[in-house]
Amino acid sequence: MTNPLLADWDTPFQIAPFDAISDDDFTPALDWALAAHNVEIDAIAQDGDAPTFDNVIGALEAAGRDLDKVLGVFFTVAGADSNPAREALQREFSPKLAAHFSEISANTALFARVAAVWDQRGALELTDEQSRVLMLTHRGFVRAGAALTGAQAERMKEIKGRLAVLGTEFTQNLLADERDWHMDLPETDMAGLPEFVIRTAHTAGAEVGANGAVITLSRSLIVPFLQFSTRRDLREIAYKAWTARGANGGKTDNREIAAEILKLREERAKLLGYKNFATYKLETEMAGDAESVRDLLMQVWQPAKAQAEADAWVLAQMMQQDGVNDDLQAWDWRFYSERRRQQLHDLDEAELKPYFQLDRMIEASFDCASRLFGLAFEPLDVPLYHPDCRAWNVTRGGEHIAVFIGDYFARGSKRSGAWCSAMRSQAKHPQVQTPVVINVCNFAKGDPALLSYDDARTLFHEFGHALHQMLSDVTYESVSGTSVSRDFVELPSQLYEHWLGVPEVLSTFATHAETGQPMPQVLLEKVLAAATYDMGFQTVEYVASALVDLEFHDGAAPADPMARQADILEGLGIPQAIGMRHATPHFAHVFSGDGYSSGYYSYMWSEVMDADAFAAFEEAGGAFDEDVAKALEENILSTGGSRDAAELYTAFRGRLPGVEALLKGRGLVA
Template identity: 75%
Template sequence: MTNPLLETWDTPFGMIPFDAISDDDYAPAMDIALAEDLAEVDAIANNPDAPTFANTIEAMQGTGEALDKVLSAFFAVAGADSNDKRQELQRAFSPKLSAHSSAIFSNHALFARIRDLWDRRDTLELSDQEARVLMLTHRNFVRAGAALTGDRAKRMAEVKSRLAVLGTEFTQNLLADESEWFMPLAEADLEGLPDFVVDAARAAGEEKGQPGPVVTLSRSLIVPFLQFSPRRDLREAAYNAWTARGANGNKNDNRSIAAEILQLREERAKLLGYDDFASYKLETEMAGTPDRVRELLKQVWEPARARADADAQILQHMMHSDGINGDLQAWDWRYYAEKRRKAEHDLDEAALKPYLQLDRMIEASFDCATRLFGLQFTPLDVPLYHPDCRAWEVTRNGQHVAVFVGDYFARGSKRSGAWCSAMRMQAKRPKVETPIVVNVCNFAKPPAGQPALLSYDDARTLFHEFGHALHQMLSDVEFGSIAGTSVARDFVELPSQLYEHWLEVPEVLERFATHARTGEPMPKDMLDKVLAASTFDMGFQTVEYVASALVDLAFHEGAAPADPMAKQTEVLNGLGMPAAIGMRHATPHFAHVFAGDGYSSGYYSYMWSEVMDADAFAAFEEAGSAFDAGMAKKLERHILSAGGSAEAQDLYTQFRGRMPGVDALLKGRGLAA
């Protein structure tokens, strides 16, 4: 019998044939692909010819084609459309993939060839991109423990394998808590809720097989519920469930997993000769050191906390005016902030939302890319992993550029949050590849026949993730290992956060923010209010984010805490965390940090990138137009197409002429003095 995962995919643009793949295909395909990849690597390592860039580094770029296909297909469904079988496979694959990685990085013959080339690099007459890939390859091997021997090498392999297992467990526990909890609402409980929240709750009830509306832990449903429900008891119950994810004392509890992950990360760093994991992790980032991260975050923390403290007093007074005594609580903040926004800016989310249709916001994100970069988007009819997914061919001047896939709606089988991933990376060597890029979101799905409506934050998320997609789709480098978002973690959020600014360009909203029922454009007075309120409640938003970033940093500096929850409390108390604001991501559901190494010691990177994105958009403003052709060309040439072909600081400096300070960020958030 043939396995569709291992066949040549005779599909449009080499798309994954999800309609031909069953869950039973993944395990046998994985075993075959892993063996093939190791055989290809061994052939390079044992090549009798002297090492050259072509027969070693470039050859390594071409290995694992079958494995890449299997992993692309599997992790697409594992994250966005999981089931019991796929979770079982994910648990089985984690240690296998870790062992496979360890086998490659501990291949002494291979590392000897890489080190030989590194030692002779000044004599090899390499191009800039070849030199960059050689440096990164050598550095990755060293940082993975390739230079370790004996018991230290063996222990490194054990640590990485255990970390892979724990990361999978953390993710699956979080998904289980999120998908299992819901709160039924009686008809009386719907009083005071706007129609879009009621519709979303009814749709969620149908998805859960319930006879009536429910509140789930999907951000697109629970946040508007907390904003609009006048029932303080229900807000409290919903908020407590939301913040207790991964900490319910059941089989899904993540607290001990988080502790073990931190202990193992510290051990991993010390095996490599670093003082702690933060020093190891930040060495290759723009920030470089924990001290530089803390300096940035503290510059933002003080004005943000001052703003949040002042706002808390106003909101508490509003609550007392409603006859509710006592202190403002975390489940009160969004409700009274929404009432305050409506009073001060005359801006009603319920009135705004019909103007933010999902389809029109997708059109807006595409249109901005057309005006800036000349891209065109044509719908594709191809098999995808879920009926909710949509696909487009991306072209420029009639030439194929990429395939873009959008998966926008929340469902119980999808992990929370929003993300961008590549089913295939762009490359020119050793084989030409065009990218296939996926944006995944968790917007509330409307009842059948009704348009999907977004909050303003949802619309910003859509633009954010599409900024990541542009970074992948416009990539124009030689090698896949430096393509697209293969950049420093504190640089990767620059294109995504920068693209959010185009949502706030008045002419974009004037054209695409049209009413779902009447088709009328957003009234100018509402548009003005939307833009005027763009920094509303920014003290709250900044505090909840920076607190999470500082806790993450503290977890990985010095000795790993035996009790992460106690460490979290210690850090928040030391900061003077406002009592009515919780961390954006508390430890037991901090997937950015504990589902894998991606953002560990690096959650600060959104803020680091924001320093640049505020400055980068200012360049367009200085040029006189958000769609200035010259600036768009510079942005594409030096950042979006360049991937990781040079150091991030050098790429930004080529675009802007200098590195920015924190002032533009504080001004953009409305926190400047």
């Protein structure tokens, strides 16, 4: 193999040789890998031997390794370091991949062999994991339309292909809107901004080629601008640009795309015999059905809305005292909330931020993993896809278990948000492979790079996902790491956030960027005391998004999603100065793919468990209790999707939790 994507990777831990890979390599590598995968699939489908677990399910698990290599590299760089060539390749690859996997799920000979193994499952001597993999494989084929025939089968292929194209367009439109907008910020417009925001704005200006400071749509820049700028007119401009992503008209507008996606999802569900897409999607989740999701969200919505309304009244009074004769608006909330936080908790973001250096927070996340699970992190000097990236060899007891890559800084070539993915997942079949895991964030670059407390929580959150991948210890890749129910996948990540708030972690790693001194005890206490500050606002903006997502899919697809969104929010009585965290045109979780569609609620479903899970440590005597950490790894972090999620949590905690711990943790009940 001369194509570097397909050759054997003679690199440390077989990390992709990024310095040898060019964009021209992707198309021929993908075409070769797809053809090779087809040969493997045909061999399994046409095997003359009687179907067994090994020659059907095990063979499917072993197939497509070259395809995994190619796609692992491509989707990493396409999401985190895009360019026009890669965007064009995404548009080309999306329908090609959708067609490829549709052909596999529609392969009647292959499905017949899968069904034959499923039918004889009671007579097979399978391990628990093999039984689980067999069930998931059979169910996956059925839910993908394998039982459909004739015109219905053809229509399902068309729907999948079109959805793949639309998801790619949605993502690229959003990236274009985020990349193309900035607001020049001359010195005369910097009133109220602390030095760290001004410094970051200058760095952003250099990144976009501007002559001076700018405000971009990066969350790490626009949020502090909205918190501190005394220029209400500029806050309004910035906020409206931020919330208008994907809805600016022209070729990057996502509104019609969202409507078509919802319509196609409904048709897909009905082809499979479900009354709507939510029923189809939630069938395999812990929640099970839309009513269970709605019940949880509304239990949280009512106290959160009451808190937000009380806070809004206070903020409006503050604005009136400033002589602003207007209603409290969405671009006012963060500004007056930040001022109120300073008054209530004597906590100034400008004073706090120097204590949250990116490098020290990375160290903190590693140290917690070391104390909990015995992991060690050694820097790796290997070529990666961007100079901002860095890599570590992850070991335990001197034995290599994973490679971890961190890509932390915002840039125009990276889509917004933060995520964790595995360029290679852990497995032992057909041979042992250790994971290569990547965390991607969008923090503002600086020297040193300084985080907000919320940024630091994001870092811990994504590293919790990484631990789920790195500590995985299963046989089959299809149930490895984060391959679990969508409303269970956020448990490890949200649980890991709790360690950032452990006093001994902050006192050790929250050191001042200039003096090196640890955070003073009095400031540390203020940080912890303010942990649930403004939680009414945060909860309302999240739950509003989750409920809109649910209502979009639990019923007929709306012809006009924006009108339906407005109706849902009006019915909820959302405070006028709070918007959805993710409005429809930039709701990438829901419209860039099917991952979180009808499933954005899952963060809150998992939070019910993470609040209860961290309580297990507190009840045992501390955040680093060895026995609880061992139970967490054995029952959740190492098991992937090899067992049912509710079963895994019950094995860890002895029971399933209620919503009370969540409400208490958010400060929404006494």
